[in-house]
Amino acid sequence: MRDVFDAIADPTRRRLIRLLAEAEEIPLHELTAQFQMGRTAVSKHLSILKEAGLVLDRKVGKETRFRLNDAPLREIHNWLTFYNKFWNTNMLRLNQLLEEEEEE
Structure with a gap:
């Protein structure tokens, strides 16, 4: 389990948390569209947030949707x-x- 403080130290991850807090659930492609980085980079940030327990995900068909665990x-x-x-x-x-x- 990753430290929560470590996970929120990065401005990109804080922005992801804000986006997730504003929506019930967001697919990866919609999150990626909010950043000037590729899907892999956004996924890496989401993985760190998941390791800290801040983000939950679920598969819906081929799509992965994310939501905030506050x-x-x-x-x-x-x-x-x-x-x-x-x-x-x-x-x-x-x-x-x-x-x-x-x-x-």
């Missing part, structure tokens, strides 16, 4: 939420210190 994105959300609280708390402390210095 569960791993919760891991990222939880991580960011923790650090958001961390920075908000520290900025509040800094603000209080600055106010105390102004009063002196």
